[in-house]
Each structure stands twice: as C-alpha cells, then as structure tokens.
Amino acid sequence: MGNTLFGKIWDKHVVKQIQDGPSVLYIDKHFIHEVTSPQAFTGIEKRGASIFRPAQIVATADHNVPTMDQHLPIADQLSRFQVDTLIDNCAKHGVTLYGLGHPNQGIVHVIGPELGITQPGMTIVCGDSHTSTHGAFGSVAFGIGTSEVEMVFASQCIMQTKPKSMRINIEGVLNPGVVSKDIILYIIAKISASGATGYFVEYAGSAIRALSMEARMTICNMSIEMGARGGLIAPDQTTFDYIQGRMFAPKGADWDRQLAEWKTLYSDADAHFDMEINIDAADIEPMITYGTNPGMGLSVTGSLPTMESFTDATEKQNYEKALKYMGLTAGQSLLGMTVQNVFIGSCTNSRIEDFRLVASIIKGKQKDPAVKTLIVPGSQEVAKQIKQEGLDKIFEAAGIEIRQAGCSACLGMNEDKIPAGEYCVSTSNRNFEGRQGAGARTMLVSPLTAAAALLTGKITDIRTLLN
Amino acid sequence: MQSLQTITSKFIPLRIENVDTDQIIPARFLKATTKEGFGKNLFRDWRYENDDETQPKADFVLNQPQYSGAILVAAKNFGCGSSREHAAWSILDYGFKVVVSSFFADIFKNNALNNGVLPVTVSDVFLQQIFAQGPNDILSVDLAAQTITIDATGAFETFEINSYKKTCLLNGYDDIDYLLSMREEIAAFEATK
Ligand code: SF4
Numbered sequence: 139m140g141n142t143l144f145g146k147i148w149d150k151h152v153v154k155q156i157q158d159g160p161s162v163l164y165i166d167k168h169f170i171h172e173v174t175s176p177q178a179f180t181g182i183e184k185r186g187a188s189i190f191r192p193a194q195i196v197a198t199a200d201h202n203v204p205t206m207d208q209h210l211p212i213a214d215q216l217s218r219f220q221v222d223t224l225i226d227n228c229a230k231h232g233v234t235l236y237g238l239g240h241p242n243q244g245i246v247h248v249i250g251p252e253l254g255i256t257q258p259g260m261t262i263v264c265g266d267s268h269t270s271t272h273g274a275f276g277s278v279a280f281g282i283g284t285s286e287v288e289m290v291f292a293s294q295c296i297m298q299t300k301p302k303s304m305r306i307n308i309e310g311v312l313n314p315g316v317v318s319k320d321i322i323l324y325i326i327a328k329i330s331a332s333g334a335t336g337y338f339v340e341y342a343g344s345a346i347r348a349l350s351m352e353a354r355m356t357i358c359n360m361s362i363e364m365g366a367r368g369g370l371i372a373p374d375q376t377t378f379d380y381i382q383g384r385m386f387a388p389k390g391a392d393w394d395r396q397l398a399e400w401k402t403l404y405s406d407a408d409a410h411f412d413m414e415i416n417i418d419a420a421d422i423e424p425m426i427t428y429g430t431n432p433g434m435g436l437s438v439t440g441s442l443p444t445m446e447s448f449t450d451a452t453e454k455q456n457y458e459k460a461l462k463y464m465g466l467t468a469g470q471s472l473l474g475m476t477v478q479n480v481f482i483g484s485c486t487n488s489r490i491e492d493f494r495l496v497a498s499i500i501k502g503k504q505k506d507p508a509v510k511t512l513i514v515p516g517s518q519e520v521a522k523q524i525k526q527e528g529l530d531k532i533f534e535a536a537g538i539e540i541r542q543a544g545c546s547a548c549l550g551m552n553e554d555k556i557p558a559g560e561y562c563v564s565t566s567n568r569n570f571e572g573r574q575g576a577g578a579r580t581m582l583v584s585p586l587t588a589a590a591a592l593l594t595g596k597i598t599d600i601r602t603l604l605n
Numbered sequence: 606m607q608s609l610q611t612i613t614s615k616f617i618p619l620r621i622e623n624v625d626t627d628q629i630i631p632a633r634f635l636k637a638t639t640k641e642g643f644g645k646n647l648f649r650d651w652r653y654e655n656d657d658e659t660q661p662k663a664d665f666v667l668n669q670p671q672y673s674g675a676i677l678v679a680a681k682n683f684g685c686g687s688s689r690e691h692a693a694w695s696i697l698d699y700g701f702k703v704v705v706s707s708f709f710a711d712i713f714k715n716n717a718l719n720n721g722v723l724p725v726t727v728s729d730v731f732l733q734q735i736f737a738q739g740p741n742d743i744l745s746v747d748l749a750a751q752t753i754t755i756d757a758t759g760a761f762e763t764f765e766i767n768s769y770k771k772t773c774l775l776n777g778y779d780d781i782d783y784l785l786s787m788r789e790e791i792a793a794f795e796a797t798k
Binding site: 153154156157158159160162164173174176177180181182185187190201202214216217219220223265266267269281282283284285286288289292293294295296297299301331332335336362365367430431452453455456459549550551568570571572573576 | 620621622623625627628631632633635636637638639640650656680681682685686687688689690693708709710711712715716719720767768769770780781782783784785787788790791794795798
C-alpha cells in the first residue's frame with residue numbers, strides 16, 4: 139500500500155523507534171524566538187551540554203518587540219530583558235539571530251519561508267504552535283514546548299508519537315470575496331476547535347492547488363486551531379517557483395538534485411488516511427468568528443446559533459459564557475455591528491499578498507475615522523516590499539499608518555493591545571478571551587473582510603463593496 | 606523531574622470546556638526567563654478582577670476555599686491553543702500533579718508529561734460522575750495500575766498512557782538525558798541522509 143505525504147517525510151526522519159513508545163525524530167530546521175527559548179538554554183547549560191547542531195537553528199525576536207520606534211531600546215523592562223537574553227544566548231551558543239534592526243527580522247513563520255529556509259520534505263519545529271505554517275511547503279512542521287526545544291538543542295531530535303493522518307479535500311472554485319482565510323475558518327467551524335486533535339492534516343484538492351504560497355500558508359497556519367498537530371500541502375510548481383532564488387534556497391546543481399527529490403513528495407494514490415473530509419469550495423462564504431475559540435465561526439451574513447440548538451448542558455453553558463464575554467446575543471446577526479478596532483497582521487495574514495488584497499479594497503478611499511487601526515507587516519522584508527510597490531501611499535491616503543514588523547496585537551505581549559470591551563476585527567488566528575488584551579473582543583476574519591471594516595467601521599459583507 | 610506514582614487527593618472542579626492556554630497563563634506573564642513562580646498567575650484573569658490581586662472573583666473555583674487538592678478536573682479539550690510550556694509550569698507550580706479531562710489538546714499533553722504532571726483522560730460519563738462529587742470527596746490516581754477511582758463510590762476507570770512515558774514518570778526520568786546519550790547514533794543517522 140502507498141504512503142501519505144506526511145508518512146513519507148516522517149518515516150525518513152525516524153532515527154529510532156522506541157518499543158511501545160515515541161519515535162526519536164530527526165529535526166532538519168529549528169526556529170526559536172525570545173519567549174519559549176530562555177528556559178531551554180538554561181536547561182542545556184545546567185546539564186553541562188553544548189548545543190548539538192547550532193547551524194540548524196535560526197532565531198528571531200518577534201513576540202515582544204514594539205511596532206514603533208524599533209531603533210530605540212525596548213521600553214518595557216521585562217520584554218527588553220527577554221530579547222536581550224535571546225541575544226546573549228545566541229551569541230554564546232553560535233546560533234544565527236535575526237534580531238531587531240536586522241533586515242531579515244520578522245515573525246518567525248513569515249521569515250522562514252521568505253528567506254527560503256523552509257523547504258519541502260523537511261522536518262521543522264519551533265516553540266510556537268503556528269509552526270504548522272511551514273507545512274504549506276510540503277514539510278512536516280509543528281509546534282513544540284520548551285522541554286522539546288531543549289531536546290532539539292541536546293540532540294537535534296525530539297521524542298514524538300506519530301499522529302494519525304487526515305486529508306481535507308477542497309474541490310472547486312472559490313466565490314468572489316472568498317479567500318484562503320475563509321477556507322480555514324470554514325473548516326474549523328465545521329469540525330470544531332478540537333476536531334483534528336491527534337491528526338496531522340493534508341490539505342488537497344483543486345481549490346488548494348489554485349492557491350498562491352501565501353494563501354496556502356494562511357491555511358496551514360491555522361491547523362492548530364482545530365487541534366491538529368500540523369497541516370501540510372504537497373509541493374508543486376507554485377511551491378518550487380516561490381522558493382527558487384530566495385536567500386537560502388539551493389542553487390545550481392544542488393537545486394536540480396533537490397527539485398528531483400521534492401517532486402516525489404505527494405500522497406500515493408492508494409495511500410490510506412485515518413479520516414477524510416470533502417468540502418465544496420462553492421459552499422464557502424466570507425467568514426467571521428463570534429465566540430471565544432476559532433471554531434465559533436459563521437458566514438458573515440449568518441446568524442449566531444440559538445440557545446435551543448444546544449442539547450448538551452455543558453456546551454450550552456460554554457456558549458452562554460462566550461456570548462457574555464463577547465457582548466452578543468444568541469440568534470443575532472453580526473452584519474452592521476460597529477467595531478472600534480481593526481488589526482491586520484500576525485503570522486496568519488501579514489504577508490505581501492495580504493497587504494495587496496487590503497490595498498485593492500481601500501485604494502482611493504478613506505478609512506472610517508472612528509476605527510483605530512493596527513496594521514503590522516510580518517517582516518522587515520514585507521515592510522520593504524510594501525514601500526517598493528507603493529502600497530504605503532494607498533494606506534497613507536486612506537488615513538492608515540503602517541507599523542513595524544512583529545507579532546503585535548495578535549497576542550498583546552507588547553503595547554499593542556485592544557482595550558477591554560471593545561471589538562476588534564482581526565486577521566490573526568485566535569479569539570480566546572483576553573488574547574488581544576484583557577477584556578478585548580476579537581472577531582477573526584480574512585484581510586478582505588478586515589478591509590471592509592476599515593472603510594465602514596462596521597462588520598460588512600465584503601461582497602457588497604466589490605464591483 | 607519528580608517521580609509520580611499514586612496521588613490521593615481532593616480535587617478542584619473546573620466545569621469549563623476548551624480551556625485554552627491563554628486562560629491558563631495569559632501572554633503578559635510569559636516574559637520570564639525561568640520556570641519558577643508561574644503558579645500565582647495560573648488562570649489569572651479568571652481569578653482576579655484587576656491585575657493587583659485585591660479583588661478575587663468569588664465565583665471562580667480556585668477562589669472558593671472549600672475546594673483544594675493536587676488534582677484539577679476540567680471539561681473537554683483542556684489546554685488547547687498555544688504551545689507555551691508556561692501553562693504546564695503554572696499548573697505544576699500551583700501544586701497540581703494530575704489534570705483530569707475527557708479530552709486534552711496534544712501539545713499541552715506532551716508539555717505536562719515532560720514536567721511530571723499527569724494528564725488523565727476519562728470518558729464523558731466518568732467525568733460527569735467526578736463533577737457530581739462534593740468538595741470533600743477524594744480521587745485516587747494510580748499510575749502503575751493506570752486507574753482513577755472515585756473513593757466515595759468505588760467507581761473507577763482505566764486510562765491510557767504509552768508505556769515509555771509511564772516509565773519516565775514513575776522514575777522521574779527525562780527525555781533529554783536519554784537523547785544526550787544517543788548523540789553518536791544520531792550523528793550516524795545524519796551521515797546516511
Ligand atoms: S503572530 Fe501571533 S500566532 Fe503568530 S507567532 Fe506571533 S503571537 Fe504567535
């Protein structure tokens with residue numbers, strides 16, 4: 139019987155299979171950032187061990203960094219200390235760091251692909267759950283905890299139990315106004331925030347094949363929001379074209395050799411999946427979340443579930459809790475609701491294509507004056523490209539300031555927070571209570587739907603703004 | 606890592622589904638560079654009205670003095686969200702040794718095991734039976750036998766744990782020492798790639 143794409147990559151990286159236990163899995167690339175690495179550095183030092191393969195680690199500072207005046211010292215003392223600790227640790231252990239001020243700096247899941255470090259067939263880990271983003275290139279990429287970061291420091295391996303396999307097929311053509319973020323929000327709403335726990339997901343089908351690399355990354359990025367260990371997409375010409383010529387992409391004869399190998403990375407026709415889900419692209423509409431986990435989503439024109447639709451007492455209680463936090467009522471529609479904030483950024487939607495999409499909607503128009511904005515590119519490179527393409531002029535003319543690269547209001551570890559009780563239409567990936575600041579009310583959307591909210595100050599069906 | 610064998614204790618019932626890691630330990634407390642002291646910020650925003658700790662929320666279970674113990678019992682999909690191991694550290698630092706739920710998020714489960722906190726997955730029915738017990742009732746978790754028992758009723762369930770992880774926990778061993786001992790084998794593997 140054939141093997142799945144995931145299975146092919148996994149099997150090739152098993153150094154040893156422990157009986158009745160996990161596999162010792164070899165890791166090709168290890169990304170680290172300031173928040174989840176310090177205790178791992180301390181741990182390895184306490185053991186008196188060195189880092190086994192420092193050349194396979196790339197570090198950046200992203201979670202804590204300010205998005206204004208990055209040339210100045212970080213004002214928040216704890217944040218500065220954490221970023222400084224990363225600088226010290228990287229220097230001490232010979233790890234490449236793209237820190238603040240470096241042209242390669244940015245959100246870890248934006249810079250990896252952008253620099254051509256992320257490549258098909260690799261195993262990639264990072265102490266960050268959205269590492270699944272890199273799966274868009276046909277790699278096995280997933281988030282790990284700090285103990286596991288220390289494992290990779292110690293041995294370039296981690297102990298992992300092989301997850302089950304799932305394939306989600308999305309066939310057909312997307313409707314106007316519908317983009318990849320809507321696909322993944324639709325899937326999560328359908329299978330719930332825990333629907334893929336224990337699985338590694340492959341996204342397949344004609345609707346996926348038609349997507350750009352940026353759009354594929356948005357989908358793989360949110361795999362974790364349905365509980366999946368990771369998500370991946372078989373590499374194809376779109377993937378190869380994206381990688382070729384990037385800073386760390388293979389060159390010359392090396393490229394030819396790699397390419398030949400990458401072309402073998404697909405699920406065999408007779409591969410077995412533990413679960414398969416089929417989705418018709420035409421069923422997907424622009425999506426928005428209304429609750430406090432990414433599974434609580436609906437079409438932007440839809441109505442919230444009624445109380446009566448819940449039969450399970452705990453579920454009902456949880457729904458009530460979410461409604462209370464969000465200040466919403468069962469059965470209501472969201473269309474036309476006033477929003478105070480719009481955040482465009484995060485490793486889900488802060489790539490150049492996302493800014494092009496937003497610019498295409500706001501071009502020649504003014505933002506609603508009441509809306510506060512946080513528009514944050516994913517990396518220095520994206521920021522540079524925004525300028526090169528003149529998109530910054532479009533944003534400026536619309537009355538919108540573009541910030542400097544970082545995680546920003548995605549998790550509010552820096553000063554970019556949403557005030558308590560206010561709504562934020564956000565292109566990020568998590569609408570958990572307090573995620574964007576204590577009491578903040580997050581509604582996850584695509585960059586297009588965020589652009590519509592920028593212009594109208596309300597939750598708006600983007601399709602009404604398209605001609 | 607401390608070894609863990611049997612835990613007999615009262616428990617704290619957290620009747621909330623999809624408890625995500627941002628609730629377990631909000632992001633603003635992730636700025637530390639050590640593993641200690643996270644317990645005081647466990648479920649911070651559910652415990653206090655403000656950041657100054659002067660106004661505990663009376664309706665939150667950790668603030669109700671009748672509840673105590675080394676076992677946390679939560680509704681399904683506990684620990685979803687981010688990979689922050691700070692969530693496991695805060696649970697351990699608060700004093701929990703076992704977390705019981707009918708469903709755990711993957712990364713949290715690994716992180717807990719790597720820190721000597723035992724995640725025990727029970728059926729929905731058994732979870733409801735636990736929730737039906739009072740604040741003075743006792744749960745017994747026996748790792749070697751892989752059982753969890755409600756002492757008052759004698760009702761019990763067996764739970765799954767892979768035998769490698771079980772041995773690690775029982776003995777307080779840690780994966781990192783094991784992997785360090787494998788460096789030569791790993792170098793040989795690299796040479797074949
Ligand atoms: S942008 Fe948000 S989700 Fe992505 S790495 Fe940063 S904090 Fe995590």
